Amino acid sequence: MPDLTWTIGKRMAFFKTLIDHEVTVELKNDIQIRGTLKSVDQYLNIKLDDIQVVDELKYPHLSSVKNVFIRGSVVRYVHLPAAAVDVPLLEDATRREAANQAGKGK
Amino acid sequence: MTTGADHSVGKDFDFFGATAKVTNAMEEEHQRFNLQQQASRTVRAPVAQTYNTNYAYQPTPPAHRPARTGYEKYKEEPTELQIDASIWGVAPKKPVTPVAVSQPPATARKMMSLEEVEAAMRAEAKQAPPVSLPSQAQSQPLYHAREFQAAAEASPHSRQEKIDPIRQPIDGRHQRGFNTADYQQPAAQGITHGHPITILQRPSKHAPSTSGSVMPNPISQEQQTPPIAPTQILQNPNRSSSEGNRMGIPMHPIHKSQNSIPRGIPQQHQLSDLSEREKAAFVEAEARRAKRNHKIHLMSGNNGLMTPQDKSFITRIQLQQLVSATGDPSEQGNEAALAEDFYYQVLSSLRAGQRPNPNQPLNNFAQTYLFQTGTRRSGPRHHGPQNHVQRMEQQVQRAVEAAKNKPKNKQLVIEGSLGKISFSNAKTPKPLLNIKRTESGPETNRPASGQRTHPVSQGHNAKDTLRDIENVYLTLMKMEDLTRSMPPPNELNDQNVAEKQDEFNHLNEQLWNHLRVHEPISSTIVHPFISFMSYPKGKRAIPRVFRYLSPTQRTTILTMIVIHLDQLDVVRGAQVQTGEPISHDAATRERIELFSLAVMPSLFQLLNESDLDIVTGVLGLITQNLSVDLVARTRIGVSMLTLILSRAELIKQAGQASEQSWQQWVATFNLFFNILEPTLHNIFPGTVTSGEDIYVWQFLAAIGIGASPDEQQRLVFAVKDRVMGTVSMAKTLPPDMAKERLDNVNLFMRSIGLDVELLN
Numbered sequence: 001m002p003d004l005t006w007t008i009g010k011r012m013a014f015f016k017t018l019i020d021h022e023v024t025v026e027l028k029n030d031i032q033i034r035g036t037l038k039s040v041d042q043y044l045n046i047k048l049d050d051i052q053v054v055d056e057l058k059y060p061h062l063s064s065v066k067n068v069f070i071r072g073s074v075v076r077y078v079h080l081p082a083a084a085v086d087v088p089l090l091e092d093a094t095r096r097e098a099a100n101q102a103g104k105g106k
Numbered sequence: 107m108t109t110g111a112d113h114s115v116g117k118d119f120d121f122f123g124a125t126a127k128v129t130n131a132m133e134e135e136h137q138r139f140n141l142q143q144q145a146s147r148t149v150r151a152p153v154a155q156t157y158n159t160n161y162a163y164q165p166t167p168p169a170h171r172p173a174r175t176g177y178e179k180y181k182e183e184p185t186e187l188q189i190d191a192s193i194w195g196v197a198p199k200k201p202v203t204p205v206a207v208s209q210p211p212a213t214a215r216k217m218m219s220l221e222e223v224e225a226a227m228r229a230e231a232k233q234a235p236p237v238s239l240p241s242q243a244q245s246q247p248l249y250h251a252r253e254f255q256a257a258a259e260a261s262p263h264s265r266q267e268k269i270d271p272i273r274q275p276i277d278g279r280h281q282r283g284f285n286t287a288d289y290q291q292p293a294a295q296g297i298t299h300g301h302p303i304t305i306l307q308r309p310s311k312h313a314p315s316t317s318g319s320v321m322p323n324p325i326s327q328e329q330q331t332p333p334i335a336p337t338q339i340l341q342n343p344n345r346s347s348s349e350g351n352r353m354g355i356p357m358h359p360i361h362k363s364q365n366s367i368p369r370g371i372p373q374q375h376q377l378s379d380l381s382e383r384e385k386a387a388f389v390e391a392e393a394r395r396a397k398r399n400h401k402i403h404l405m406s407g408n409n410g411l412m413t414p415q416d417k418s419f420i421t422r423i424q425l426q427q428l429v430s431a432t433g434d435p436s437e438q439g440n441e442a443a444l445a446e447d448f449y450y451q452v453l454s455s456l457r458a459g460q461r462p463n464p465n466q467p468l469n470n471f472a473q474t475y476l477f478q479t480g481t482r483r484s485g486p487r488h489h490g491p492q493n494h495v496q497r498m499e500q501q502v503q504r505a506v507e508a509a510k511n512k513p514k515n516k517q518l519v520i521e522g523s524l525g526k527i528s529f530s531n532a533k534t535p536k537p538l539l540n541i542k543r544t545e546s547g548p549e550t551n552r553p554a555s556g557q558r559t560h561p562v563s564q565g566h567n568a569k570d571t572l573r574d575i576e577n578v579y580l581t582l583m584k585m586e587d588l589t590r591s592m593p594p595p596n597e598l599n600d601q602n603v604a605e606k607q608d609e610f611n612h613l614n615e616q617l618w619n620h621l622r623v624h625e626p627i628s629s630t631i632v633h634p635f636i637s638f639m640s641y642p643k644g645k646r647a648i649p650r651v652f653r654y655l656s657p658t659q660r661t662t663i664l665t666m667i668v669i670h671l672d673q674l675d676v677v678r679g680a681q682v683q684t685g686e687p688i689s690h691d692a693a694t695r696e697r698i699e700l701f702s703l704a705v706m707p708s709l710f711q712l713l714n715e716s717d718l719d720i721v722t723g724v725l726g727l728i729t730q731n732l733s734v735d736l737v738a739r740t741r742i743g744v745s746m747l748t749l750i751l752s753r754a755e756l757i758k759q760a761g762q763a764s765e766q767s768w769q770q771w772v773a774t775f776n777l778f779f780n781i782l783e784p785t786l787h788n789i790f791p792g793t794v795t796s797g798e799d800i801y802v803w804q805f806l807a808a809i810g811i812g813a814s815p816d817e818q819q820r821l822v823f824a825v826k827d828r829v830m831g832t833v834s835m836a837k838t839l840p841p842d843m844a845k846e847r848l849d850n851v852n853l854f855m856r857s858i859g860l861d862v863e864l865l866n
Contacts (some may be wrong), residue, residue, distance in 0.1 A: 086449075088455060088646060092579065093452070095576070
């Protein structure tokens with residue numbers, strides 16, 4: 001399996017395709033926030049709309065928050081909607097990326 | 107504060123420490139003052155009331171005043187007013203000073219805000235000076251009051267005491283020479299932060315000196331003052347008088363003259379100048395605004411003429427120009443964008459492609475990634491109208507990139523500097539490590555495979571297989587790129603086409619090599635191609651591979667798969683036993699599912715294009731080389747057999763088969779049937795109730811069609827139990843489910859000229 005982070009990291013191309021899809025962002029402090037992805041930038045900062053905290057009872061202070069901007073560095077995982085990801089295509093993109101990198105490295 | 111005072115006991119010389127504290131206090135006061143001034147601007151309206159309060163407060167402050175004055179004087183900045191005076195060299199005016207000297211309005215005006223000034227000017231413009239004046243007079247006291255309160259708050263008694271030591275030297279200085287220049291300098295030094303100081307002149311004190319002569323001036327004074335930062339000096343009658351006494355000089359008049367008189371004269375010029383200028387400016391601005399509104403109104407008649415599409419079209423043209431003007435770094439346009447951003451570009455083109463009319467041929471991305479078989483692409487680039495948004499997006503992206511890349515020099519050399527500053531950005535980070543690769547390709551970089559020149563199947567392990575798969579994919583992508591850039595076949599530049607064709611053939615050869623189909627078949631070692639097929643991504647590659655292979659190559663693959671049918675992971679260990687629940691683990695199920703989705707359609711299509719000889723050959727291979735029992739008891743095996751049998755039947759019905767080849771087929775079929783017969787009752791997956799046996803009924807139907815009457819009878823006999831079981835079971839099911847089951851059975855029954863109905 002090619003290294004997917006390669007493609008995801010280089011540009012936020014991959015995340016751009018997920019805009020307006022619902023994702024769950026798991027932060028490094030264990031809070032999981034589910035919301036509609038609004039934008040992602042090069043640092044993988046994330047903007048979410050209509051958010052909901054997964055464990056709402058544990059983090060009641062977030063229950064009234066409607067949208068968030070998450071600094072990319074505090075994100076641990078982004079749970080993606082499987083239906084919105086074209087795996088073979090992503091694999092190919094990764095291969096291309098790897099090939100490009102190898103080409104540049106020469 | 108008090109502690110500070112304690113420490114300073116016996117350290118009178120420590121002016122600095124004390125000064126710093128004082129400075130802080132001053133700063134606080136000023137902040138307070140500024141805030142209040144803002145507040146007061148808004149409160150300006152209710153002047154009359156505040157006016158009263160101003161005067162009301164006066165009795166109270168005196169207590170603080172003495173202390174303040176001493177210290178304030180020291181701090182006292184040579185107010186700009188004084189500077190002004192000196193600049194203008196108002197010597198001749200001095201005589202007049204005593205008369206015109208600081209009136210409350212004048213001092214108060216110093217603190218007026220710009221708005222007030224404007225208001226006043228407007229008032230004057232309306233030729234109602236008397237009106238404006240009172241308002242100013244009223245508002246000013248208000249400031250006094252506020253400032254004073256602020257000051258009072260900020261300076262509790264304790265501080266005043268502390269300040270005392272400072273005051274002494276100051277006073278001394280004053281005594282030495284109380285001429286303005288001297289006076290100003292120390293003050294300027296003392297107040298490091300250069301805070302403007304407001305002079306709080308107590309109205310009560312100055313009131314007597316107010317004279318009507320100055321009245322016309324107020325406005326001009328105000329104009330001057332705003333630019334001059336509000337300077338607040340607490341002037342106390344006590345202080346000034348005491349100073350005056352001490353010095354024995356009529357200090358007061360002098361001081362005042364500096365403050366107000368000199369200003370009076372130049373102001374009048376300014377007043378007229380400014381007001382005219384202001385008026386002109388105002389009129390001009392008004393005219394401009396009116397003109398603009400008129401224009402907008404005129405244009406509004408054309409609102410809605412352009413559709414969003416038109417707009418985006420024009421935007422695109424503009425962007426194109428922008429891109430060409432800035433110099434497009436990615437000259438290749440679409441291709442470059444693809445290389446940079448493959449996933450996004452393709453996915454969005456696929457998504458965009460899903461919306462337009464379904465008749466439109468899919469672009470080749472769709473063919474590749476949606477597993478669409480059928481129409482080949484028609485042109486190199488097929489852009490529907492829906493794509494223009496996306497194209498625009500790309501162009502914006504390129505434009506932005508071009509702009510970003512514009513400063514080509516990666517380094518900044520500042521004139522006269524010794525070093526360079528090199529930039530780095532997200533795209534081209536500053537390289538921290540510079541490692542040169544010794545070898546050119548990744549191929550040669552592998553230490554393990556370095557020795558052997560021609561990979562032999564002997565040493566083919568999982569790693570090699572995986573590498574093969576990756577290479578297949580890489581080659582595939584190159585071929586796909588090539589196909590995309592291939593000009594339409596009717597184009598005349600043969601040279602170009604021939605070149606591309608050569609390259610295509612070359613890639614095809616590469617692809618074929620990576621597939622390892624040509625490797626010799628050995629009985630002991632799993633064939634590399636079969637290992638290839640055992641990986642999910644290997645299976646997924648098949649439909650794409652098929653599109654770039656010649657018919658011969660495809661047939662070879664088919665043969666290869668058929669020969670090793672019993673070795674395929676979807677057959678080996680995937681046997682079912684009639685009457686026993688299906689016991690495949692999840693992984694096997696997934697593999698089978700994937701195989702039937704990815705590989706079977708390709709094989710099906712291939713078989714449907716093959717003639718009977720090949721079909722016969724394939725069946726012969728299965729019959730002679732493989733264990734039919736094992737194959738027939740798997741779903742994939744059964745599906746494969748169904749494909750073969752039904753294809754033969756179709757060929758026969760289409761009349762495409764020669765008599766000879768048909769005879770051959772019948773012979774092979776008979777042989778196959780004989781071998782299969784004992785297995786027949788075992789090929790049903792699960793029990794009667796499991797309902798996963800539709801593919802078996804299809805298979806039986808395929809056999810039944812081609813079978814001789816004798817064989818049909820044997821067939822019925824072999825599966826009779828299952829048929830009866832299903833029919834009786836169907837009676838216990840709800841009607842729709844029962845119908846489904848019976849229909850499955852009927853697939854088979856009809857093929858041999860029977861019907862389930864006959865059994866009831």
